[in-house]
Amino acid sequence: MNNNLADYTLSQRQEAMEKYKIIEPYLKRHMSVQVISNNKQIPQRTIYSWLKNYDNKGLIGLINRRRKDLDQAKLNADTLNYIKNEYLINKGISIASIHRKTVDWCNKMNYPTPSYKQVYSSIKKVSNHLKSYSDLNSKKYAEKYDAIYLRECNQPNEIWQADHTMLDIEVLNEKNKLERPWLTVVLDDFSRAIAGYRIEFGAPDTIRTALVLRQAIWKKGDSNWPICGIPEKFYTDHGKDYTSEHMQQVSANLKMELIFSKVGIPKGRGKIERFFQTVNLMFLEVLPGYTKNKKSRKHLTLEELNERFEEFLLNNYHYRPHGTTKEPPIEKWNQSNFLPNLPNSRESLDLLLLTTSKPRKIRREGIYFKGLRYFSTTLIAYITEDVFIRYDPNDISEVRVYLNNQFLCIAYCNELENQSVGIKEIERARINNKRTLGKSIVNTKQVVKNMQNEKLSKQNSKSYTKKKSKLKRYKYD
Helix, strand or coil: CCCCHHHCCHHHHHHHHHHHHHHHHHHCCCCCHHHHHHHHCCCHHHHHHHHHHHHHHHHHHHCCCCCCCCCCCCCCHHHHHHHHHHHHHCCCCCHHHHHHHHHHHHHHHCCCCCCHHHHHHHHHCCCHHHHHHHHCCHHHHHHHHCCCCCCCCCCCCCEEEEEEEECCECEECCCCCEECCEEEEEEECCCCCEEEEEEECCCCCHHHHHHHHHHHHCCCCCCCCCCCCCCCEEEECCCHHHHCHHHHHHHHHHCCEEEECECCECCCCHHHHHHHHHHHHHCHHHCCCECCCCCCCCCCEHHHHHHHHHHHHHHCHHHCCCCCCCCCHHHHHCCCCCCCCCCCCHHHHHHHCEECCCCEECECCEEEECCEEEECHHHHHHCCCEEEEEEECCEEEEEEEEECCEEEEEEEEHHHCCCCCCHHHHHHHHHHHHHHHHHHHHHHHHHHHHHHHHHHHHHHHHHCCCCCCCCCCCCCC
């Protein structure tokens, strides 16, 4: 029995209020029960019953209480469970069919047979959640009905989110074929500013995530991109690249807490998903190669796409008021009372760099890596020693040298001085150069072959030419 007026329907409360208005003159001592009975044509016994109920329970006492088992007076628990089960396991079956099956079942069990109205009423009382859970798998049910916990921040760098997405654009790869690249992003939850990103071919992995996180934490060297620092929490999904021991070690060293969304259910990370949608709507749609616009013939290279994305990020997205916060991300991150927590040195982020699988020998002229020479005056004292190097594949103008697992120095490539050149650019240049040389060799061979063929054909034509005989064989010769 409900003791709260709010638990009753509007029509029940209105009906109770009508009864109250009838007995109100008596309660205010304006009329007697007899006068009210005569005026409203209501038996005095009924009015006395209303007064008693109102006196005991207030307005709730005037609400008609319909018998809960009115439609189910003849149905036992087994019959009700049978009806519910038939409804849930038979998709699209009519109530009339369920009624016929229930009647047959009740006859076999010697139970009272239900009417169609009773079966209908029983089915209508099955909760929407139960219906949906029977129709959907547990994951889809969770997406629709499970409550989610939305994390809210009070300042920049309190929580960073990271995720990957395959971009809806086709660009030219190293083999000059079309391929869709992946975008990895680190986003500040409070301001929606982008702290780091990477666009590359191939599925995301631990290495790419580590490189993006390193870029996000360290200073960018660009006044238009000040977002940096160590976040208090790093919020991601349960991907192997985020849960790796490598990432856990870095987090422990930086005193950064790793938090993960539920396995297989990435709810609660809608902010970064919203950014991916913004990239589609405001950036990719106008570029050649967009997957939903097949008319374009000219396609971008990966380098061109990276250049355009950085321009979009630093000159458009960061300075445009966000739809939710109503502030530009760059301004919201640049709080007057906020200073980012930076690492003590770049060396503390070296674990986030790539490491060579084999040691490199320090020669008198320096260290050779990927066909390039790197040198530092510090290396002079360690000539002939074997060292490992760590590097960023997006910028190999410098490498970080380690001896016996201890940081030794930074070695620079003079050929790439004051340049930010990636490994893939160098490899692509080498491939193009080899391709050019190969074409040149093939062309040369073809020219020589054509010359030889032409000379041979001339020789053959001369050998078959008949010489005029000097012998006169006829009278008139």
